Amino acid sequence: MELGCLERTGCSSPPRTLISRLQGASDGLAPPRDAAQTRALFEKVRPTHVIHLAAMVGGLFRNIKYNLDFWRKNVHINDNVLHSAFEVGVRKVVSCLSTCIFPDKTTYPIDETMIHEGPPHSSNFGYSYAKRMIDVQNRAYFQQHGCTFTAVIPTNVFGPHDNFNIEDGHVLPGLIHKVHLAKSSGSALTVWGTGKPRRQFIYSLDLARLFVWVLREYNEVEPIILSVGEEDEVSIQEAAEAVVEAMDFHGEVTFDTTKSDGQFKKTASNSKLRTYLPDFRFTPFKQAVKETCAWFTHNYEQARK
Amino acid sequence: MSEPGGSVRILVTGGSGLVGRAIQEVVADGAGLPGEDWVFVSSKDADLTDAAQTRALFEKVRPTHVIHLAAMVGGLFRNIKYNLDFWRKNVHINDNVLHSAFEVGVRKVVSCLSTCIFPDKTTYPIDETMIHEGPPHSSNFGYSYAKRMIDVQNRAYFQQHGCTFTAVIPTNVFGPHDNFNIEDGHVLPGLIHKVHLAKSSGSALTVWGTGKPRRQFIYSLDLARLFVWVLREYNEVEPIILSVGEEDEVSIQEAAEAVVEAMDFHGEVTFDTTKSDGQFKKTASNSKLRTYLPDFRFTPFKQAVKETCAWFTHNYEQARK
Numbered sequence: 001m002e003l004g005c006l007e008r009t010g011c012s013s014p015p016r017t018l019i020s021r022l023q024g025a026s027d028g029l030a031p032p033r034d035a036a037q038t039r040a041l042f043e044k045v046r047p048t049h050v051i052h053l054a055a056m057v058g059g060l061f062r063n064i065k066y067n068l069d070f071w072r073k074n075v076h077i078n079d080n081v082l083h084s085a086f087e088v089g090v091r092k093v094v095s096c097l098s099t100c101i102f103p104d105k106t107t108y109p110i111d112e113t114m115i116h117e118g119p120p121h122s123s124n125f126g127y128s129y130a131k132r133m134i135d136v137q138n139r140a141y142f143q144q145h146g147c148t149f150t151a152v153i154p155t156n157v158f159g160p161h162d163n164f165n166i167e168d169g170h171v172l173p174g175l176i177h178k179v180h181l182a183k184s185s186g187s188a189l190t191v192w193g194t195g196k197p198r199r200q201f202i203y204s205l206d207l208a209r210l211f212v213w214v215l216r217e218y219n220e221v222e223p224i225i226l227s228v229g230e231e232d233e234v235s236i237q238e239a240a241e242a243v244v245e246a247m248d249f250h251g252e253v254t255f256d257t258t259k260s261d262g263q264f265k266k267t268a269s270n271s272k273l274r275t276y277l278p279d280f281r282f283t284p285f286k287q288a289v290k291e292t293c294a295w296f297t298h299n300y301e302q303a304r305k
Numbered sequence: 306m307s308e309p310g311g312s313v314r315i316l317v318t319g320g321s322g323l324v325g326r327a328i329q330e331v332v333a334d335g336a337g338l339p340g341e342d343w344v345f346v347s348s349k350d351a352d353l354t355d356a357a358q359t360r361a362l363f364e365k366v367r368p369t370h371v372i373h374l375a376a377m378v379g380g381l382f383r384n385i386k387y388n389l390d391f392w393r394k395n396v397h398i399n400d401n402v403l404h405s406a407f408e409v410g411v412r413k414v415v416s417c418l419s420t421c422i423f424p425d426k427t428t429y430p431i432d433e434t435m436i437h438e439g440p441p442h443s444s445n446f447g448y449s450y451a452k453r454m455i456d457v458q459n460r461a462y463f464q465q466h467g468c469t470f471t472a473v474i475p476t477n478v479f480g481p482h483d484n485f486n487i488e489d490g491h492v493l494p495g496l497i498h499k500v501h502l503a504k505s506s507g508s509a510l511t512v513w514g515t516g517k518p519r520r521q522f523i524y525s526l527d528l529a530r531l532f533v534w535v536l537r538e539y540n541e542v543e544p545i546i547l548s549v550g551e552e553d554e555v556s557i558q559e560a561a562e563a564v565v566e567a568m569d570f571h572g573e574v575t576f577d578t579t580k581s582d583g584q585f586k587k588t589a590s591n592s593k594l595r596t597y598l599p600d601f602r603f604t605p606f607k608q609a610v611k612e613t614c615a616w617f618t619h620n621y622e623q624a625r626k
Contacts, residue, residue, distance in 0.1 A: 068461035072400065079393065119437040129457050136450050140389035 038080035042088045049215060050093040052081050056127075059168040060262070063124035071126030078134050082149060086141060094214050095151040097135065097223055099266045101128040109230055109269035112153065112223055121263070135223055142221045152214055155227040155268055159204025159288070160295040164305040171236060172201060172289070175243045176296050177305055188252035189244065192259035195237030200227045200268060203288035213277065227270045228282050239289075246290040247297070312340035315536065316366050318353060318402060319374030320345030324417065324475075326482040327525035328372065328532055336533050344368065348375075354394050359401035363409045370536055371414040373402050377448075380489040381583070384445035392447030399455050403470060407462060415535050416472040418456065418544055420587045422449040430551055430590035433474065433544055442584070456544055463542045473535055476548040476589055480525025480609070481616040485626040492557060493522060493610070496564045497617050498626055509573040510565065513580035516558030521548045521589060524609035531594070531601070539597065548591045549603050560610075567611040568618075 056073045063070055078095070085093045102110050103118030115135060120128035134151055141147040158172040166174050175191065182189045210226045218224060234242075237255075244253060273280070283291075296303055319325050325345060332343050344366050351362040353375050377394045384391055399416070406414045423431050424439030436456060441449035455472055462468040479493040487495050496512065503510045531547045539545060555563075558576075565574060594601070604612075617624055 066465055068458070068465040071458060071461050072404070075396065075400070079396070083393070116440040118439060125457065126461050129454065133450065133454070136446065137389070137392060140392050140447050144387055144389035 035076075035080045035084075039084045039087070042084040042090075046088060047085070048091050050081065050085050050090050051211060051215060052078075052085075052093055052095040054081070055096070055131075058127075059165075059170075060123060060260075062168060063127055067124070067126035069126070070124065071130050074127060074130035075133060078130065078137065082134075082137055082141065085149070086145065086147060091148065092215065093138075093147075093149040094211065094218075095134045095138070095149070097131045097151050097153045099153060099155050099225075099227075099268050100124065101131045102266070108265065108267045110225075110267065111269045112225055112272055115153075115223070138221055138223075148219055148221065150214070150218065150221050151223040152211065153223050153225045153268070154207055155200040155202055155225070155266070157202055157204050157207055159292050160299070162204075162292075162304070164296060164303050166305075169305075171199070172239055172243070172292075173296075175240050176247070176289075176293050179243050179247045179249050179293075180296065180300070182251055183247065183249055186251070188254050189240070189249065191236065191240050191253065191255050193236060193255065193261040194257050195235060195240065195255050197236050197261050197263065198233045198265045198267070199236065199239070200230070200233050200266075201239065201285060201288075202227055203283045203285075203292075206282050206288075210273070210277075210280070218276065224272050224276075225268050225270055226273060227268050228285075229270050229274070230267055232282075232285065233265070233267055234285065242286050242289045243293060246286070246293040312342065313338075313370060314342040314344060314366065314368045315370045315372060316363070316368035317343065317345045317372045317374065319347070319376065319417075321347040321482075322374060323478060323480060323483045323525055324528060324532070325374050327480055327529035330481075331526060331529040331533065336530060353398040353401055356397075356401050356405075360405045360408070363405040363411075367409060368406075369412050371402065371406050371411050372532060372536060373399070373406075373414055373416040375402070376417070376452075379448075380486075380491075381444060381581075383489060384448055388445070388447035390447070391445065392451050395448060395451035396454060399451065399458065403455075403458055403462065406470070407466065407468060412469065413536065414459075414468075414470040415532065415539075416455045416459070416470070418452045418472050418474040420474060420476050420546075420548075420589050421445065422452045423587070429586065429588040431546075431588065432590045433546055433593055436474075436544070459542055459544075469540055469542065471535070471539065471542050472544040473532065474544050474546045474589070475528055476521040476523055476546070476587070478523055478525050478528055480613050481620070483525075483613075483625070485617060485624050487626075490626075492520070493560055493564070493613075494617075496561050497568070497614055500564050500568045500570050500614075501617065501621070503572055504568065504570055507572070509575050510561070510570065512557065512561050512574065512576050514557060514576065514582040515578050516556060516561065516576050518557050518582050518584065519554045519586045519588070520557065520560070521551070521554050521587075522560065522606060522609075523548050524604045524606075524613075527603050527609075531598075534598065545593050545597075546589050546591055547594060548589050549606075550591050550595070551588055553603075553606065554586070554588055555606065563607050563610045564614060567607070567614040 101120050104121040105118055138149040141149045162173040163169040164173040164177040166177050179189055317325055329345055351358045353359050422441050425442040426439055459470040462470045483494040484490040485494040485498040487498055500510055
C-alpha cells in the first residue's frame, strides 16, 4: 500500500481513494488474530482513529458448536486491535457490539446500562462474552490511561453485501434469498418459525452514517445503542411481507412452526441516541428492504450465499 | 523430560506463592501418591504472559494435570490504579496456560478464582451459581472479569472439546509464605505484621476500619489438601467454593484478637475508623463442598493463626513484606 497517498489524504480528501487502495492490497492485509501482524498493520497505516468491525461471526448453529473458538479468536482480535491502537497513539476507537450479547433474563426495553447484569444466552456464550469484554477493556483503557475507546450496539443490521446464506445468515437476508428462489422455481415461501417474534431492523447505510457521527462526535466510553425506536419494531411476518412486496412475489407464504423462533424479542431503547440526534431520519423500512432486494437481484452471482 | 508413561505429572503454576507453597508442603508431608510427579514452577521458569514461553514450558514438562495458581495479584489500591493491566495480563496468562494445556493433551486443569469476583449487588450466602449474575465491584473490575473468564473458557473447552478444565473459589486464604506487606497485602497477614511491629516498638495495635466486617478465613494448608482432592476427585466443570462454613465467619475484630492472643501481645488495641472497611461481608456457602466431603476437618482458626504467627516470627527476615 502506498503510504505517500495516505499522507496526502487528510480529512478533506475523498475516502474512496484510501478504501480502494486497501481493497487492492487485501491479500497482504493482516488477520488481526495475530498480535505481531496487527501491530505491523497499525505501524504501517498509523491511524489516528479506528472503527473496529472485524470479528469471527456465525449463525446460531455454528456458534453452538464452536463456543471456544468464538471466545478465543474474538478476544485475540479485540485485544490485538485495541492494544495496537493504544500503542500507536490512536485518539479514538469505535468497536461494534450486538444486542444478542445482553442478559438472557431481562426486562424490556434493553438499554446501554444493562449489558453485564446477568449471563447471556447459553447458545453463543463464547461470542457474547468476547463482545462484552470489549466494553470492559474500553473502560479499563479509560481508567488507566484516559483513552476514548468506545463501542456501538446495533440491533438487526441488513443491506447490500450481507451474508444471504439461508442456513448461516440472519433473518432478513435469508428471507430475501428464499423469495428469490421461490420466484425462480414457482414454489411457496416458507418462513421458519411462527412469524411472531419481533425485531428492530437497521439499514446498514443508516448504521454507517451513525458510525461516522459516533466517530466524530460521541465521546462517552459507555456504549450507545444504534437502532430505530421501539415503535418501529416489526414481527418476522411483517418483515416477510415487506420482502414479498418489494420483490413482487405472488406465491403462497407459509410458516414452518417446527423450526425454532429464537428469542421472542430483544427490544432495545434508542433514547440515548435520540438525546444526541433527535432529528436523525432512518430510511423507511420498506424502502430499505426494496433497495436491498434490488441489490441482491442485480448482484445474485457474486453475493455471499 | 520424558513422558510420564502410565503415571501422573502435575504442573503447578504460581508454585512459589502462598497457595503453591502450601501444596508443596502437604505433598512433601505425604499427601502425594506413588507414581505422582509434582512440578512447581514460578515466573523464573517462564513468563506466562508470553504464549511461546508458556507453550515451551508445557512441551518441556509434559504434564498430565495442571493446578493453575499463577496470576497478577495486588491489594485494593494497586487494583484501582491498574485495572487495564490486571485485566490484560491475567487474560493472557490464563489463555496461555489453558490453551497450552489443551494442546499438549492435559487431562485436567484446576484454576483458582476468588470470592472477590462475585457480583457487587448480591444476596447471601454466595454460591457457585452466582458468579456471572451481575457486575463485580468497580474497584478491581479488571482482575475480577479476568478471573470470571476462566470459568467461561473452562465451559467452552468442555462444550467444544469435552475437556475437564475446572476451578476452585477460596475465601480469604492465609498462612506461611503470604505477602505480609501492610499496604499491599490482605487483612490477616497485615495484622500479624502490625502486631509484630507493635510488640517490637512497644506501641499500640491500630486496626484499620471499625473491626465489624466479617470474613471466612481458610488456612493455606487446608486449602492445599482440598486442592489435591479436587485434582483427583472433583470432575465437574462448574467451580467449587472451598471455605469454612458460614458459621465460622468471624469479624475483623475477632481476627485481630486471635492474632493478639497468638503473639502474646499486651499492648492497646485501637480501631482507626477513618480507614475504609471494604466490603461488609462476602459470606459464601460451602454446601457443595460438604456434599462431597461431609467429614473434612478444617484446622481450628486459632491454631492456624498461631502457626502462621510462629512462621512469621521465625522467618521475619525473608518473609515477603
